[in-house]
Amino acid sequence: MADVPSSGAGVPGRIPPGQRLVHGWPVSHYGPVPRFRPERWNLRVFGATASGDTHEWAFDDLAALPRVTVVADLHCASGPTSTGHEWYGIPAATVLDLIPPAPGVTHVMAWAEYGYSANLRLADFTSPHTLMATHHDGEPLTAEHGFPLRLVVPHLYGYKSPKWLRGIEYMTADRRGFWEERGYHNIADAWRQQRYSYQEADDDGPHGDENGGSPPGSG
Numbered sequence: 249m250a251d252v253p254s255s256g257a258g259v260p261g262r263i264p265p266g267q268r269l270v271h272g273w274p275v276s277h278y279g280p281v282p283r284f285r286p287e288r289w290n291l292r293v294f295g296a297t298a299s300g301d302t303h304e305w306a307f308d309d310l311a312a313l314p315r316v317t318v319v320a321d322l323h324c325a326s327g328p329t330s331t332g333h334e335w336y337g338i339p340a341a342t343v344l345d346l347i348p349p350a351p352g353v354t355h356v357m358a359w360a361e362y363g364y365s366a367n368l369r370l371a372d373f374t375s376p377h378t379l380m381a382t383h384h385d386g387e388p389l390t391a392e393h394g395f396p397l398r399l400v401v402p403h404l405y406g407y408k409s410p411k412w413l414r415g416i417e418y419m420t421a422d423r424r425g426f427w428e429e430r431g432y433h434n435i436a437d438a439w440r441q442q443r444y445s446y447q448e449a450d451d452d453g454p455h456g457d458e459n460g461g462s463p464p465g466s467g
């Protein structure tokens with residue numbers, strides 16, 4: 249129930265370098281808008297959980313989870329920034345509190361409908377400004393903005409904020425998500441202009457075509 253004002257990485261009214269302020273709230277995503285079917289919907293927490301089990305919340309189960317309000321801006325990596333979004337929803341860190349990760353979990357993959365995904369460092373996911381939003385400016389999310397649930401990670405470019413969120417995978421090693429596999433930056437810090445994968449430092453992300461990159465000693 250705490251209110252978390254944006255700060256540090258997301259000072260309201262400050263636009264990250266290379267971004268342009270847009271008015272209103274553009275809709276931006278790849279592919280179609282999914283239809284919400286409440287009886288089939290769930291949010292799965294899976295991968296390296298401490299228990300080894302997968303946890304599922306049905307849609308009605310979400311009502312029992314804590315809520316937070318976060319005011320933040322939204323920065324698309326292609327340039328537009330829309331400002332002053334009042335998000336309301338479940339703090340993402342709640343997921344880790346309720347479903348403990350196995351030792352060694354360093355990243356999560358946030359999964360959305362149709363296989364969209366975004367990988368996040370644990371610290372980005374558990375940031376006090378990261379939430380799974382159900383509402384925007386006091387109204388339920390609209391379908392095109394991610395109803396019934398979307399992740400919001402305000403300090404990272406928008407591709408790290410999956411709409412139509414359906415799963416959180418706990419990972420013991422980093423792995424690229426949808427745009428991160430397609431030339432976008434693995435970290436995506438908007439304040440550091442981390443847009444493209446060619447800008448990555450060696451330790452910003454996994455290398456090679458599989459999870460671990462080259463084996464030690466292979467040059």
Ligand SMILES: Nc1nc2c(c(=O)[nH]1)N[C@H]1C(S)=C(S)[C@@H](COP(=O)(O)O)O[C@H]1N2
Binds near residue numbers: 274360406407410412
């Ligand atoms: N499921 C899904 N979520 C997504 C995307 C997508 O293609 N699919 N695009 C992302 C990108 S690139 C941006 S900038 C934001 C845009 O959010 P908005 O349409 O609410 O402005 O959604 C993000 N979430």
Ligand SMILES: [Mo]
Binds near residue numbers: 276325326406407
């Ligand atoms: Mo974007």
